[in-house]
Amino acid sequence: MIKLSIPQGTRDFGPEVVRKRNYILSAIRKTFELYGFQPLETPTMENTSTLLGKYGEEGDRLIFKILNNGDILGQAQMAKDSRELGLLLCEKALRYDLTIPFARYVVMNHGKLSLPFRRYQIQPVWRGDKPQRGRYREFYQCDADVVGSNSLINEIELLKIYDTVLTDLGMTGYQLKVNNRKVLAGLAELVGRPDLMIDITIAIDKLDKIGANGVREELAERGLQPFEIGTVMDFISVQGSNDEKLERLMQLLADSPTGLKGVEELRFILGSNLTNFNSAPTIDLTLARGLNYYTGMIVEVKAPESVNMGSIGGGGRYDDLTGLFGLPGISGVGISFGVDRIYDVLEELKLFPATAQQSTQVIFFNPGAEKLGEVFGYVSQLRERGIVTELYPDDIKQDKQYKYAEKRGIPFIAYIEENAPGIISIKNIPLKQRYNVKPEELAGFEF
Amino acid sequence: MIKLSIPQGTRDFGPEVVRKRNYILSAIRKTFELYGFQPLETPTMENTSTLLGKYGEEGDRLIFKILNNGDILGQAQMAKDSRELGLLLCEKALRYDLTIPFARYVVMNHGKLSLPFRRYQIQPVWRGDKPQRGRYREFYQCDADVVGSNSLINEIELLKIYDTVLTDLGMTGYQLKVNNRKVLAGLAELVGRPDLMIDITIAIDKLDKIGANGVREELAERGLQPFEIGTVMDFISVQGSNDEKLERLMQLLADSPTGLKGVEELRFILGSNLTNFNSAPTIDLTLARGLNYYTGMIVEVKAPESVNMGSIGGGGRYDDLTGLFGLPGISGVGISFGVDRIYDVLEELKLFPATAQQSTQVIFFNPGAEKLGEVFGYVSQLRERGIVTELYPDDIKQDKQYKYAEKRGIPFIAYIEENAPGIISIKNIPLKQRYNVKPEELAGFEF
Known part of the structure; x- marks a missing residue:
């Protein structure tokens, strides 16, 4: 018999798995809809030029490109290196996330859309990462975003959506961790190194993994002086309830208008008691999130501590995503659910109901x-x-x-x-x- | 502003369209489930070797191939022509239909599956056809197949599924046209040209489009003698009810055991009155269906005559699909819904209910x-x-x-x-x- 296989990092989903995945996707979709988000589907293929340069150099390498039809041999002979060859031969590429296609859609349909536009999108994306446990080359993203509104009410509603969906799925003990990029910018100012904001956030983001001493070392490697490192470590060790943390941040960031703006935003989102949470969001000053387009609140959802899974979702506010395509001044905020990891959590905690497998x-x-x-x-x-x-x-x-x-x-x-x-x-x-x-x-x- | 676009032949589906499409897909999914079909999802990317050679030369050209990572320049320099270059540079390709991936899945999971295996699959496929009205490079297929059962009860149930879904969608006046490839083989024997069976079926399949004289001309071009053409034309002009047609076919195909087997199969499927149809299937002797893997009943669903749309679905029995991958002896039968065309029919006949757009x-x-x-x-x-x-x-x-x-x-x-x-x-x-x-x-x- 011929030896058959499927490409590395891809999966067949048999009946039982499809049913359980649909159970999760339905719960997410139901709540997205209930909150007035509207479905969008974009093509699997985008123009390569739409995607390139949006995900950093590493991202560019991980984008799957689709070979042009026709006389590719002639084109191929003009290339100087493999990168250039890829560009010459491939006008189209596979969707790498749902955010850039959404931004592209908003710009292309700007005249027709009623803003604020609340859209959700549940589709697969493709990345040429090295496949490993829990990391695939084809996986689903489930995103909800609001564009065209600066109101922090959107942040509250999106946090509430996380809370509702995870409760609907029978989960308890998940944690909604929030922070604000403006607070992190304030920290960099406080340290006196606004130029190193990214370096600082990358280092403190690793506290969970490498511990306080690890963070100190990494900060030193990234060029911070000992007294600057001290300021960072003091900052991220602020303890207490949300209110206590915000109170302390007000003092620490007193000289940073940006930082204070971030504190004020967090106070509105967390302190206004506009709605009830089953698992209330808490401030985590070490939360940074890698994506540099975030400019306001950021959020990450941690799986219940009894399962060793880490983040099962995340998002935040970005002030100028459509600016990438020449349409400035449209703010957005969004969240994403990690379906594969939620699946594993439900499986491990035996939370799939019998009806999900019927x-x-x-x-x-x-x-x-x-x-x-x-x-x-x-x-x-x-x-x-x-x-x-x-x-x-x-x-x-x-x-x-x-x-x-x-x-x-x-x-x-x-x-x-x-x-x-x-x-x-x-x-x-x-x-x-x-x-x-x-x-x-x-x-x-x-x- | 940057000039933005999406690749030719692809589409963004905005909220209203997604909702209407989901209305159709839900109706199809509901009936597939009700009949005990189980969901399957296969990866967007298959190994190029899995797909090549399965859809004819033309099909091979239309398959979208995905560029390998790494040193492609070195590989590129070894190619003699564009076709070879594509093969060297692309180990992976986009799914071209749902049938071949299904066959691949059945072969790979043969030991674990309970046969007969009834699966349905609703996923997009990609073809590099020249885009034109109603033809896209990315479109959904909705397939239901049973493998591992020779029983003609499957044919009846699949016909009933068409009838149920289209009725649920509010359609009337659609037509279920059936024929049998064995009957067509019998015709080729009757003509005395079994070697030209494909040529004969291709020609008569065009009767709708080119008329009787057109078919005569095409048969002549394909090498049939005038008296042979006469036999074909007599055959396809058999009139009457299903029973009358079957009666006449019995006489015409008396010397062809294959042809008589086909008549017998049609008689069981159409004559056994095991179930009621809202729009009963009728025999169409000109129905041939292009795909050469069909070996038994074939079916095509025509849109209501008031809309000029043609086929909105089709399928048939194939005796050896998994044989392509080295697992012989597993018969299958399946149907497919053309979602894009059904969408256009419902739109034209104003059959989308208000709830589909809520x-x-x-x-x-x-x-x-x-x-x-x-x-x-x-x-x-x-x-x-x-x-x-x-x-x-x-x-x-x-x-x-x-x-x-x-x-x-x-x-x-x-x-x-x-x-x-x-x-x-x-x-x-x-x-x-x-x-x-x-x-x-x-x-x-x-x-």
Whole structure:
């Protein structure tokens, strides 16, 4: 037999997995819709020029490019190196995230859209990362964004969406961690090194992984003097409730208008008690998030501590995403759910309900040609009641049909009794019960 | 501003279109599930070797290939022509249909699957066709297939699925046209030119488009003698009910065991009255279907005659699809829905229900900071009732908020009366009615 495989980092999703994934996606979609977000779908392929330069040098390398049709040999001969060859040969590339296509869509449809535009998008993306456990080359993103509104109410609603969806999925103990990029900018000013803001945020973001001493070392490597490092470490060790942290930040950032603006934003989002959370957002001053387009609140959702999973979602406010495509002045804020990781969390905590895996409820055995019409009638009757029903298609021995039903885990088996005309036998396999039902009683039988 | 575009033959689907498409996909999915079909999703990218050689030479050219990472310049220099270059540079390619990936999946998971395996798959595919009206480079396929069963009951159930879904979508007057490849093989034998079976089927398939004289000419061009052409034309002009046609075919194909087998299959599928159809399948002897892997019944669904649309679905039985990947002896039968064309039919016949386009039902105007908490409470209350509700995020003049609501087509507008504390004004825009509601009455208000 030919040795078959699928590309590294991609997956087939069999029936059970598709059903469980759809359970998660439905919960997310339902809440997105409930909050008035509207669905958008963009093409799998974008022009290469739309994507390049938006994700950093590393990102550019990870974008999958699609070969042009036609005389590519001629084009190929003009290239000086592999990078240039890729550009010459590939006008199209696969979507790398949902944010840039969304920005592109907003710019292209700007005249027609009613702003603020609340859109959600649930589609796969592709990245040429080295595949490893939990990291795939094809994976789904689930994003909700609002563009065209500066109001912090959007931030509150998006946090509430996280809270609602994760509660709907039966999760408890997840944590909504928030911070603000303006506060981090204030910290860099406080340290006296606004030029090193990115370096500082990259280092403190690693506190969880490398500990306080690790962060000190990394800050030193990135060019901070010992007293500057002290200021950073004091800052990120601010403790207490959200209110206590904000109070202390007010003092620490008293000389930074940007920093104070960030504190004020956090105070509105966290302190205004406009809505109730099952798991209230808390300030995490070490939260930085890698993407440099964030300019306001940032958020990351941590899985319950009992599972070792890390972040299951994240987002934030960005002030000028569409500016990349020449349309400045449109602020946006968005969140994203990490479906693959949420799947693993639900699996580990056994939170998938039985209904998420339900398929065929009843199978009628094939009775042979003579009584086929009768059984077809029963099958149609159950389907009209919305009961998922199969008729075993082949006229083979009943024990083989039974084995199929067993292997599929179908709970109800039904067949016509050969020796008792006019009787339908129905077996409830999990309960090990058997019923004899007359045709006229089938309509009322509870499966 | 930068000139933005998306690749030729691809589409952005905005909110209204996504909702209508989902309405169609949900109807199809619901019936697939009801009949016990199970969901499968395969990767967007397949190994190029999995796809090549499966769709004919033309198909091979239309497959989108994905550029390898790494030193492609070195690889490129070894190529003699553009075709070879594509193969050297691209180990991966985009899914071209759902059938080959399904066959690949069945072969790879053969040991684990319970046969017969009924799977459905709803995913996009990509083809480098020249884009034109109604033909896209990215489009969805919706397939249901049964593999591992020779029973003709599957054919009946699949025909019934077409009938159920199209009825659910509100369509009438669609036609289920069926034929059998064995009958066509019998015709080629009858003509005495079994070697020209493909040529004959290709020619007669065009009867709709080019008329009887056109078919005669094409048959001549394809090498048939005048008396052979006469036999073909007599054959395809057999008239009457299904039973009358089958009767006549029995006589015509009396000397062709293959042809008679095809007649017998059609008789079982169409004549057994095992189930009722809203629009019963009819025999169309000119129906051939291009794909050469079909070996038994073939089916094509024609849109209602009042719309000029042609085929909105098709399928058939294939006896050895997994044989392509070295696993012989597994028969299959499947159908496919053409979502884009069904969309156009429903649009033209105005069959999309209002619910397929429903988004936000209620918007609360932003009352300004002071009363924000109160309004947030009302919004949460409606969302808990499952009513899609927005809170306008920005604190701007009410007439601007009103314009947003109007442009979005939101039917209910709600706001707090500034001059009448404790009163919520609710306007039903389509009915031009206005209600004053007390907070404690909101829970019972019917939106």
